[in-house]
Structure formats: C-alpha cells, structure tokens
Amino acid sequence: MSTAAYELFYWPGIQGRGEFVRLALEEAGASYVDVARLPKDQGGGVDPIRRILETAGGRHFAPPVLAYRGGAAGDLVIGQTACILDFLATRHAELLPDPSLRHAALELQLTFADFIGEAHDTHHPISSALYYEDQKAEAKRRSDGFLRARVPRFLGHFEAVIRDNAASSSSSLLGAGFSYVDLTAFQVMSGLAYAFPNAYARNSDDVPLLVALKERVASRPRIAAYLASSRRLPFSQHGLFRHYPELDLSEGPRR
C-alpha cells in the first residue's frame, strides 16, 4: 500500500479525537497517511476503519487507530488517543523532551481526556445514539455545570501546573519544556473557544499562561504550516467541540 511510516485511521470529516494524533504526527514531521481521507479508489473512506477495528487478534474499540509499519518487531497497531500519543513519544523526541517524564505526560494527557469527555457530553448528556435535538434540555443543564464549575476547575489545574514550571524554566505543561501535552492543550483551548466563545472569554483572564501556551503552539512552524493547510479540517457540529449558542454562557468577559 503506502510507503508512509504511519497510517492513521479516523473518521474523515471531523477533527474529533483523531486531531490529537494528527497534531503530534505533524509536529514530529512524521510521514503519515490519513487513510479514510484518501479517495475511495485509493483505499479511503470508512471501510478501512471498520476493517482495522474488527481484525481478529488485533481488535480496537473505536478510532483513532494508528498503524506503524516496518518496526523491528513487525507492524504495531494501536488504539486509544492517549496510548497512541505515548507510543509516538517513544519514537519522536520532538514530542517528549525527557523520556523519564513519560508518566507525567501520560497523566496530564489523561486528565485532558477526562475534560474532553465532559466537553463532549455537554451536547450528548443522555446518549450518543440520540440526536442533540432529542436531549437539548438536558444538554443545557449539563453545559451550565460544565461551564460554571468544571471548566474553571480543569483550566485552573492546568494553569497551576504551567505556573509551577514557569517558576523554574519552562512555560509548558512539563517542566522539561515542550511536549505532546502542549499540543493537546492547544487543541482543547481551541475547541473551547469555538464551542463556547462566551465561556472561553470569561475564563481566559484567569488562565493567562494557558492562553499564551495555546498561542505559542499555534505559531510553532510545523503546527502553523499544518493549520494553514487543507489537512486541517475545520471545527464543526459533528466533532467533540460543537457550537450551539444556546449552550454557552450568556455573558462574555467579566470586564
């Protein structure tokens, strides 16, 4: 098939959880194919996703799934976003400056994953199998709690982590400097700004280091090139972060 080192299997039309993997692959300068986004006659579409999920002896519950072809131990096929990022960090020093911080990075990534799960459930608090329109009232109640209590708590935690590091030398989430977790922070902050512009504006003043980190990540050369390319899909009403104005806070910044 392809000669790229990596094949990413993720839904072709959305950023979703696949975006955390795309950002890492881009920052690492890795050669990869976003399989489902290929034309159908070149092996694209959702069929290859279904096939890789249901491979006997190598099943995965859901995308994203990353295949690494040509390792010394043969093909390696991995699911679960945080697991994929942990694996990529073992192969690309750009993503983790100090291997002894592997668990510190994974812990932060999993805390972001918890936050992302809660962000998703603001628009689907009852069931992912139902339309948003069938759970709008519940979505509004869940969003209120998320935006008023959980967003400040999560962002405050990440801000405090960066502040601790800034006291020494790093203005990143890891004390040793830039890592894949900063890419995740960028994506999460971008998603919040898209989905909940009022709540984002209201919280930004309290987390200046996190906002600065988001902007610094966006201007990293490989990330800036990626964001300006057609490989970067737009946010939309089909991903993790969805903009339903009625779910946002009605007030903007506190100023």
Place this chain on the structure above:
Amino acid sequence: MSTAAYELFYWPGIQGRGEFVRLALEEAGASYVDVARLPKDQGGGVDPIRRILETAGGRHFAPPVLAYRGGAAGDLVIGQTACILDFLATRHAELLPDPSLRHAALELQLTFADFIGEAHDTHHPISSALYYEDQKAEAKRRSDGFLRARVPRFLGHFEAVIRDNAASSSSSLLGAGFSYVDLTAFQVMSGLAYAFPNAYARNSDDVPLLVALKERVASRPRIAAYLASSRRLPFSQHGLFRHYPELDLSEGPRR
C-alpha cells in the same frame, strides 16, 4: 513516614477508581499503605489526599494518586488510574507478562476507563455536583441507553478479544496470558453485577469467556485473600457502580 514501597492516596470509604490500583498492588504482593484509611492520628483521613493533589511542582487533578518512595530516581508520584497501572506493570512482572505488550494493555485499560466513565454517568448524567435525586429522570434515560446499547457493545468487544486469544493459548485479555487488565475486567464485571443485576444476568449468556475470566480472577490466591479481607471495601451507593433498582432493566435473563 511509612516503610512501605507504595502509598496509595484515595478516598477512604469507597472502592471507586482506587480499587483498580488496590487490586494490582494486591496481585503484585506489593507492600503498600492505603493512606487515607489510616487512623487520623497516624496521618490518615482526607487531608493527605488534598495535600498531595496540591503539591506545587507535582500537582494531580484527582485521586487515585500513587507514591513510590525510594526509586533510584527519587520519589515518583503518579495520578490517573491507567497511568498508575502502566507504571506498576513496569515494576511487577506479575501484572504484565510481556513488556512488549505495554501499549496493548494500556489500550484495553483505557477502553475499560471509557466504559467506567459511562457507567458512572448513568447515575450522574447532568452533574457530579448534584445529588442523584436531582437528576433521576435523566439518569433513567441515560441508563436505558447504556444498558441496552453500550453494555452489549463494550462487553462484546472484550469477549471477542478473549475469544481471539483463546484460539491460541490464552483465555485472558492479552494473548500472552494474565495481566492487570484482567483485574480491571474482574472489577468492572463485579461492579456491573452489583449495580445492574438484571442487565448483568441478561448479558452474561453472551459473554461466557468474560464471565469465566471474572471468576478465575476472583480465585487467584492473592485476590481471593484480598477479597476476603477487611482491606476490600464493599460496593456502595457512593462509588462508581451504584445499585439503584429503578435504573436497572426490569427483565432478568432471557431464558
């Protein structure tokens, strides 16, 4: 303080997410202190949890947190259940028979974590800050979708993984044999049986290998000794898995 190799920081009255770590420590035969369960005058209670979460330069979002004292690189303090288990597996071969399967184990653990998150949200679909009684109607709707669609899908996935392995030599979730992921499967299946006895009975026939795995784990010598000890807390209405009969399916087994 203590001379144990590990200190576990987790809410003292519940199994919760801490139980996955307790099971791994017990299976490894590790020496550990369940800090918050010590008497207050011996440093127990929830204060040490709060302190370890808010340590500048080493913050954690939530328990469980595991401290490993006396490693060559100094103290290591880790949060996030799956991250803690991944770390323990690097130190105790009992928990992971083949280190090259680290990512396969982590992926499965994270899929269980997703399932556990959904199980929790059946009784708290709107907000963890509200009482169950304030979200009962929403909890019923969410539980229906969880029990009718998500439980069969998750359990079916794990069953298929075991079935693939059984075709070769293992009847565990990893092809190489018993690992910490099997302990997690035991705990999740036990939690489902406690919280949703009708739904559990209804699904059991479809996942015989998973049910057999649960029973095999319970009879492992160290796990059996742990389950019979006072260190094992009971399931209750305060943990991840809660038994509210009105949330369960009304039918039992299909027979």
